Amino acid sequence: MTTQKHRENPLFLRDGFPSDERSDIPIIHDSESITAERLRSITWIPCSSARKNDSRSCDRIGVHHFVGDEHIPNIYENPERTLEKYSQYSILITPDNSTYREMPRPIQICAVFRSRWVGAFWQSHGLTAIPSVTWSGPESFTFCFDGLEPSSVVAVSTVGCKRGHEAETFFMRGYNVLLERIHPRLVLCVGTPFIGMAPATTSLIVYPYEYPRKKRD
Template identity: 35%
Template sequence: MCLERSERNDKNYENVNKGCFLTAGEYNIPILAPVEYRQCEWVGFNYASSVKDRRGKGIHFFLEDYQFTRLWGNIDYYVPMLSSYDSIMTPDFSLYTDFPIALQIYNHYRKHWIGAYLQQMGCHVVPTICWSDRESFRWCFDGEPTQGVVAVSSVGTQNSKKRREMFLEGYIEMMDRLQPTHVIFYGTVPEECRGDIVRIKAFSERFHEAEISQW
């Protein structure tokens, strides 16, 4: 889908005047190309601008949404900085089960638009896969590449039986549909999860370990 920009108006409305991407599904989700796994030291986007030596490092967005929503409104400002990193995960906009479905789909679209735009700018983009409930399987995998590296987070999904079951159901669906070569896993890895998993620790774990090392 490629929309024409009005000759009378140069304002940016929801980025419809930027980029031109192949799309998938009922909601015209921009398609991401598959990429190979690169070993990285992963840094949260909230620290991205302060890192001096960016060689061998990648950016993740396993943060609260408010810390990266500015990407959507001003992506070109951040492209030079993000391009200096070896890999960039797509923003992990929330798909909470109690969100209106329209908002969930909008967040999935924004994630893919930013990812496709960064790929267009030459970045090595790792898709972050996210789902809410089984109903979201109708669209939450639209635009995701097959047989490439993907990233997931289990943070906040293992503290109740229901949430854990929903996470595992989506994980299995992801593995069946996308057949990823590697899964970069942020947080605790449930023993049922299969695949070539590369685990990165959540910030809370690293903070706890740092406290223990000081005792």
């Protein structure tokens, strides 16, 4: 039984941010402060390397979540827990929650919802966020690009994609749909890009992947 107080809690309802009209997935707004020059000046670290009271030059450090799901902190369930730690850094890329083809569709939609919600939450607290975009098969194209503003900055990763014709075909199929629907002004790729990821109409910025260390608070 849910009490009335809990029933009205925004962290229970998860309805506090503008959302896509069709899917109700929260929208992550583009930030004009994110430029190609700024992205190229950032050193990207995995979330497991972020730490409280970081003594490094955090204004030039960004945090990504392109790690195994088991290494991603449960920010969605406890969004305020890591807020102070993450607020030190220049830019945050939203959690890259897995959307595997063998997953039931509602689970995949939930993964996208949670990632976008976290980004919207960060933005509501003045943090700079870039949405990570992931997809499974063509059936996921009906929801995996929701919550992205047209001509915005997005982040993708090829980490975990097995090299080979089939893997590249599946990745590029979704990537090309992303370009067609969103027309992103900048794409940040963490990891080695596939050939064909940088058409003339899109600026692609590549950052090498750093494998995560053990999680720290």
